[in-house]
Amino acid sequence: MNDNSDVLKAAGLRKNYRKDKAAVDGVSFAFSRGEFVGLLGPNGAGKTTTIKMLTGLIKPSSGVIHYYGRDFHNESQMTKGLIGVVPQQNNLDRDLTAYENLCLHAILYGIPKDARRERIYEYLEFSGLTDYANRQVKTFSGGTMRRLVILRALLHEPKILFLDEPTVGLDPHIRRIIWDFIIKINRTKNTTILLTTHYIEEAERLCKRVMIINDGRIIVDGDPETLKDGIGHFVLEVYKDDKIEEEFFNTRDEALLALKDSTYPCKVRAVTLEDVFLGLAGRRINV
């Protein structure tokens, strides 16, 4: 296995659930080791379908996927061991304990029997869940379940981790704990991460690279700062009677000058990734 080659390379991925409409319409990208990528887009844009194709839950209608140069379709058993998946739902066995859930994962991923216990406790420790080892999952809070699902995906030490909407439905405090945990995984284990989200703020905080998908196509791919630079640094929001209009400026002074001339209530703020998306897709992302 060559560490210099792309961890993941996808070319021309397409998925048609119906004949006349593609849910994902020919997307291509490559990730290198340790990259932290966000896949952004509104509901129904094709984020989950893309992740499902990349993780083997559904087959692409066309296109190819390679992990470390190995074909995902032809060598699926070998390549599936390289990836970790955190699905949208906490798909844990609620009647089993955390340890039993992890042990099932260890068996499925072929972690040898004599190494299982040690590995499970090492990762429980890494995730701060050691005290929960022998408690039934159904007694856990949403945030704890989420951490356990992420920990489970790490147990076989994957090279790339897929996180599908990892913080959806969590309160702001727990969301930050999950963010810190994901950053820790990326930094300490150098795991490549692909995260889907429709929370723009999440992508802006975490990702070094974002891809914006809309209507099944990737319309933008780059690092958040460069993307923001492309449309200007400051926004003037003009609160008109029926809508908020946005104007973009390179400097704060230019924006303030325009503000002075306006007869409507106004606000000047820094450009966010959401502005980039709005400029490109022309519609508001569901937050």
Add this chain to the structure above:
Amino acid sequence: MFNGICGVLYRELLIYRNRALKQMLTSSLSPLLFLIAFGWGFGRDVTVGGISYISFLIPGLITMNSLTQSFAISGEINISRFYFHTFDEYLIAPVSHAGIVIGEAAFGVFRGILATFIIFIYAFVFDASLSFNPFFLVAIVLHTFIFSALAVTTSMVVKDHSGQALINNFAITPMIFLCGTFYPIDKLPYAFKLLVSVFPLTYSTKVIRATLTGAEVNIVYVALMMFYCIIFFLTSLWALRKVEA
């Protein structure tokens, strides 16, 4: 493949451990009612093909009860597919489809065989005279594998829980009542005889009854049971592949 079988069995047995008593109780009631209604209520002095009706009925109840329990795994797979999504864990893991199918089917065989014990206890209580041919053990494994593999197939094909209920109503229930579990099929009209000749339960009932009543086991029927095992194993693999399409 081995990791898949072990993983699936590990999970199913852990979950079963918590529910074993409930499920044993559930599976013990309906055969008891059948025994009281048909055995005492109606068949006390009746003989069928030279043996008492109770002795005829007991092997039928063994096939029925083990079928019901083996096939019941379909409901559980449905829940894990559609509600808790735990089945996805198998699909994304580096295990073969054959491993998943064999693991699930092995659990179905286990549940089916457990369900036969209660009938043997009833046989003793109701004073049925049975003989025991060790070939029964082979027959019961084949029988429960057929319906476990069928359960895996149907649970992969259906799109939701109500689809599964439909299959139970239109395939499993008629089979239980038509395939010679409660009466010999040669009493059926010709059209029905033709119909039941395609149902696998017809053959497993004949073979299992033969092993428990001292009759000769027809090797053709055993071959047919093996045939159904292979067919439903293949349909399971096909259906599981379709899930990922």
